[in-house]
Amino acid sequence: MGQFDSPENHNLEQYREYLRLLARMQLDRRLQRKLDASDLVQQTLLQAHQARRDFRGTTHAELAAWLRQILARNLAHAVRDLGRAKRDVGRERSLEAAIDASSARLEAWLAAEQSSPSQQAIHNEVVFRVASALATLPDAQREAIVRHYWQGASLAEVAAQLGRSPAAVAGLLHRGIAQLRTVLQAGE
Numbered sequence: 001m002g003q004f005d006s007p008e009n010h011n012l013e014q015y016r017e018y019l020r021l022l023a024r025m026q027l028d029r030r031l032q033r034k035l036d037a038s039d040l041v042q043q044t045l046l047q048a049h050q051a052r053r054d055f056r057g058t059t060h061a062e063l064a065a066w067l068r069q070i071l072a073r074n075l076a077h078a079v080r081d082l083g084r085a086k087r088d089v090g091r092e093r094s095l096e097a098a099i100d101a102s103s104a105r106l107e108a109w110l111a112a113e114q115s116s117p118s119q120q121a122i123h124n125e126v127v128f129r130v131a132s133a134l135a136t137l138p139d140a141q142r143e144a145i146v147r148h149y150w151q152g153a154s155l156a157e158v159a160a161q162l163g164r165s166p167a168a169v170a171g172l173l174h175r176g177i178a179q180l181r182t183v184l185q186a187g188e
Helices: 014-026 037-050 062-080 091-110 117-135 139-152 155-162 166-187
Strands: none
Touching: 014 037, 014 062, 014 117, 014 139, 037 062, 117 139, 117 166, 139 155, 139 166, 155 166
């Protein structure tokens, strides 16, 4: 997954679960009832497909960054359209920065910085596999894992956000990580 010949020949579909995970991480819980992360990702992939010739990068990392920018813009527009915030370029940039930060946390959680192109390719593949594996978890487990490990929320904060006790959240995390490991091992 290092370099690729051309974006026209590249399968954007492999980025779907990765983008959906990032979208879920950025959607306020109250907005999740009104905005669907899958719809935002579908719109992002459609726009990326339509604008493929505009993409100037040569690596998967550059393509992932380009897709994150499109996702951030779509997320900002969707939030604005719901009437939560008027058009605010600063808000769009802060969403883009938040998505980039979430992506960086996800990647840092999975592995240390890679030194060679082949190690980077393996690392990128692992990021996408973890995002796909997370999609298989029950919503509560996925939410607990994302909020605790990627968003850095404490157990008590996650419990308050999910409306559960800290003990219940600890159970969700334990079962979720165990299931995540099982899914990832089965995929190897």
